Amino acid sequence: MGIGDRPKYDIAAILIYTALVFIGLFSIYSAAPVLEYTSITDINQVYGKQFLFIGVCALLIIIILAIEVKFYEQFAGLIYVVSMLSLAGLYIFGKEVNGAVSWYPIGSFTFQPSEFAKFATALAVAKFLSQLNVSLKNVRDFMIVAGIIALPALLIVPQPDPGSALIYTAFFFALHREGLSLWYLSLGIIALALFLAALVINIWWIILIIVVVVAIIYLLSRKRKHNKRLPKPRIYLYVIATFICIAYTLSTSYIFNNILEDRHRNRIDIVLGRVQDDAGIGYNINQSMIAIGNGGWAGKPLEEATQTRGGYVPEQHTDFVFSAIGEVSGLLGTSITILLFMFLIYRIIIMAERQRNQFARIYGYGVAGIFFLHFFVNVGMVIGLLPTVGIPLPFMSYGGSGLMGFTILLFIFIKLDAHRMSYDH
């Protein structure tokens, strides 16, 4: 053997992980819905439980790092299958909490399989795509990958937990890295833009805009006949594209107004500024922003962090934990947290890029994408830039399943990375 013998664990990633976990613990402590604070290890309080979960995670990390590195690739398929079964099993054995059947009861604790489905899916995608004869250019292979990603999402949506399902779009980044055209992303963006436009602008204006834009593109492409990289400007293609866009717009408008449930519609309406409703559904976001603003530059001592202490932000120790950081640690704390997340994702990308083996790289990109999407959707919601979507902030939100799921996700990659010199096909 040689240089690659000794595993080299990425200290930077581990330090960032540790920092986030403890900032999270402190924030959960601040946001705990209690009248009197007790010891941080008080197992009857959420912070005590989170402390316990961190301990469990430390054990998990040791186990993950101790397991033979090949295990993850070899058993990816099995892990995926077990994970999907655990999701499906919820419909039979699940326990309803807050109107969603997302948990298995285990003693006094609950277990949320969707938090573990993420790393399982990441492993499965990496495993499938890293096979020598598999290519995204092949329609059949692409459909299989899409299926691997879509299955957990489809199992999670009806729980209902649309937020967790949404996270699976994060695999786009892994697929793009492996050659999937940006056009797919563009299509997604166009679809989203048309959807939002259909809500705020009169439908006839949108149709007019579509026609004008398509016409301009058509005219531009005729002038560039010599450019062979663009498809030939066949007029019927453009006409079809126009009709698809219009049909899509009309149908989203119909879906939004007739099929979406009120609560979903309301959330979107509030972020779009179509309604002002600080007391109703907008209450959470508004209270969250008040708490953050109250923190100011440097934050407030716990006894003066009135919003966090008074429990004004609902779900503050779970999905809205970032607002507690905002009030208690101010701009200083929030910026550091945002930067830590940015550095963590950068670090994972850098680590992924240095992998010799495709399995580890795809997995790395899957991890980075999942962290990014959680960070983007959660913080975006808490600071009032995105609609309310109930997903946790990795490492920081209260919850054992979440913390363990994210820890496993990250540390499998750290394990793969540590063996990058010796680990090959």
Add this chain to the structure above:
Amino acid sequence: MKKLLLFSIVTLVGLTFIGRMIYLQVVISEELKLEAENNSVKTVYDYPERGFIYDRNGELMVANQVAYDVMVIPKETGDFDLNKLAGLLKMDESRLEKKLKTARIWSTKQASVIIPQLTQEEYAPLQEQLRKFPGFYIQRRSLRKYQVDHSASVLGYIREVNQGKINEDDYYVQGDLAGKSGIELQYEKELRGEKGYKKYTRDHYGRAIESYKNGSSDLAPIAGTDLTVTLDKELQEYAEKLMINKRGGIVAIEPKTGEILSLITAPNYDPSLLMGRDRSKNINAILRDTVRLPDVNRVLQGQYAPGSPFKVINALIGLQEGVTTPQERFRCNHGYDYGGRKKMACHSHASPLAMSKGIAESCNAYFAQVYRRIIEKGETSSQGMDTWHDHVTSFGLGNYLGYDLPVGQPGRIPDGEYYTSRYKYKWYAPTTISNAIGQGEVAVTPIQLANMTAAIANRGYFYTPHIIKKMNGEPIDNPKYTTKNFTTIDAKHFEPVIEGMNEVYNSGTAKYVKIPEIEICGKTGTVENFAKVNGVRKQQTDHSVFIAFAPKDDPKIAIAVFIENGYWGSRYAAKIASLLIEKHIKGEITRTDLEDYLMSHSLEYEYAKKLGKEPYNINVAVDQGLITDEKERKLHQLVDSLNLKILK
């Protein structure tokens, strides 16, 4: 490119988020902090006791009492028997339901008042029963306790502030009480003190958690200032009694200081009527009584023609301008022919008369001639009129005077410009001749008349009339009230005029109301007046007016009395003035016959004429209005004012 996509998006998103954090935590942080405070800081106000009001002799007039508000926190009520609660609160079920709905709309978490200001007696039976209704409770608050059953209009009252007041003065919050009229309004800032507050942080259920910032932002209340006012409680009470069944007003001023000894407007009401459960009903009855106008302070806001008392001013101006002397005699031929076939009539008396007797007999011809000379002394009538106007206004007539009560009227003293703009053609002194005898265009408020009397008593100056005497026992130190305002008349000219006013008592129009051992100087007035009856302007029975000061050489009181439709000066006004002077100077009443007359005579029949459909005569010389039934004595006429409304 494909290696950079996620990298770039993370950077873009991260920087956007940091930008957003700067926006939330720096740019609009202050606004959000305010919202946070609104959310979570519960302010509990600590109201200091409102200052007491004492009269000039240290007698308590207004103190405080505890009252009880029935409160509700809609969120905490749960289900309850509306009918039973309505019965307990002695309220209409529908009205209670409406109140509860209003409370819910205002706030479900915060308390609203359901019934304000119950008295101790009203509250006692509720105390136990209300416990059975969660979400309802009783809150103590401090209210006024009146030690007197008179003087309501000058004392004023306090009421819950309305939204307008809250908007214009951010001291006040919903539910605060503030002075609404009279002394309570004028000295609101002093009386109320400064409320303090304690701040608590509360959680989202509204429960107090702990003292906010360890109490560092709490504010201790500052006690209200006790006021000593210039009024004499006894004189005030006596004066109001004499005004029984009459409309009008009295102002008495101490000439040496400008202190208002008495300020009465009639009809008045018991200030306690504005307390307790029926207070809203009573306030509305007062405000809506468009017949008696108990809400109008007649001595401050009523503008009347002064009548004959104004003649003494013309005499003084005549002397100052040198157009006559005290000795010059003027002829009276049952009046004065002032051009063409126009004549100002006069009653029957000896003629010709010099100044002293002219005043005593109140000879119209005498003053018409003096007035004409004053106006004609000017190069033009307009200039003469301006000179006259300046002299008159130097007595505090024709302007707001500057006293410390919140309402008033300037009255009207015409000048040259007034007539020039009124008449297109050239005008002469005779055109304005009514001014000579205090009729015509001249209009004054009773307090101006009293102040004018004080200026005469002082032989040429007055202090701005005022009601405040001491604050927290310390005499006030306001140059506005301690600086002499000089009239334009030299002191030497006052003696002959004062002699004339003294003669009024000795031989003139007021000789029947003389008081033994007190030298009084006065002047009666009988004022023609008009009112719209059923849309037609009709002359009414004359007003009875009287001004006086006493003692002649060391004046202690100057007084003006105005009785609406009181026939003639000595019939009502002079009697009242005499009694009040005697009461103030001697402390006792020797002329009980005058007192009996006033207390047993009502002018209600006179006021009722205007309301009836029957044609009627005015100035009927027969003595009417004798009160035979004790029940008809209505010091506080509020009760039947509602009946009157129905009559109308």
